[in-house]
Amino acid sequence: MQMDKDWTLIYVATNATEIWRSIHWPEGPTCSCGSHNITYLKDGRYKCKDCGEVFSDKSNTLFHGSKISISYWMVTLYLMLTGKGISSYELARKLQVTQKTAYYMLMRLRQAFSQ
DSSP states (O other), X not given: OHHHHHHHHHHHHHTHHHHHHHHHOTTSOOOTTSOOOEEEOSTTEEEETTTOOEEETTTTSTTTTOOSOHXXXXXXXXXXXXXXXXXXXXXXXXXXXXXXXXXHHHHHHHHHHHO
């Protein structure tokens, strides 16, 4: 059973950006003006051809303003939702980030779930 969970975690980590985009934009990237006429710039950023707005995969989400990559957020979310939860120390070890960063991520996700 543990092996299945490990493979799922590897899949989530490897495909995190695609998973997130399919959740965030099921019909493809959409500008806040509602347009689907989008140009992909790079690094998860887009530009609307209609209104000129530049936005990213994290725009208008709880990840907005975070320098942490989507793959780290998705792995953290997966680890939170499978099992009995995870401590910031354990998360820090798994993601190879500082405990402070892991704590910040967990608190931000927990706060979003409580709303």
